[in-house]
Amino acid sequence: MITEAEEKLLNLLKENVRASISELAAKLKVSRATVQVRMAKLERLGVIKAYTLELGESYIENFISAHVAIATEQAKAIQVSSKLLKISEVTKVHSINGEYDLIAIVKTKTTEILDNILYEIAKVDGVVRTNSSIILATKQRR
Structure with a gap:
């Protein structure tokens, strides 16, 4: 299962999938490395399947x-x-x-x-x- 911190990361990605690691880290008040580790875990678990493009x-x-x-x-x-x-x-x-x-x-x-x-x-x-x-x-x- 995923943690509350990982849920917060997912919510930020839902708002803007193109946000940089630095932006995400700043909003979550954690290091860039922490964000990268959490994203890698979510990808490995299949929680994050893909980063997609939504057409206007x-x-x-x-x-x-x-x-x-x-x-x-x-x-x-x-x-x-x-x-x-x-x-x-x-x-x-x-x-x-x-x-x-x-x-x-x-x-x-x-x-x-x-x-x-x-x-x-x-x-x-x-x-x-x-x-x-x-x-x-x-x-x-x-």
């Missing part, structure tokens, strides 16, 4: 988004999900109940690329059929 809305809104419902052969659903996540334009795969087994979230720059991705998804071993919906607009609470 001004960039993302230029993409075409689609939800692709996917029916799979039941015995291959997990393998299908893993294969889908290897397609760079597939950002998420949700396991669902009902007529379809998975929903893949796809983001592309053009409809031509989307068409190619949909074909690539259909070819994945274990995919029985798909049904795609392109997102036209998004409304959300503020």
Whole structure:
């Protein structure tokens, strides 16, 4: 399990994953070496899986988004999900109940690329059929 001090470090990283070791050390009032040791431990334990990039809305809104419902052969659903996540334009795969087994979230720059991705998804071993919906607009609470 992780300590309270490590939780504080994680919270700072959630706020700004690009913070320098020096900045983190200053905010936590510990040495740089202490921060490095704690980060190494969290990485080793698998608590920190990766340091990622979160794209801003001004960039993302230029993409075409689609939800692709996917029916799979039941015995291959997990393998299908893993294969889908290897397609760079597939950002998420949700396991669902009902007529379809998975929903893949796809983001592309053009409809031509989307068409190619949909074909690539259909070819994945274990995919029985798909049904795609392109997102036209998004409304959300503020």
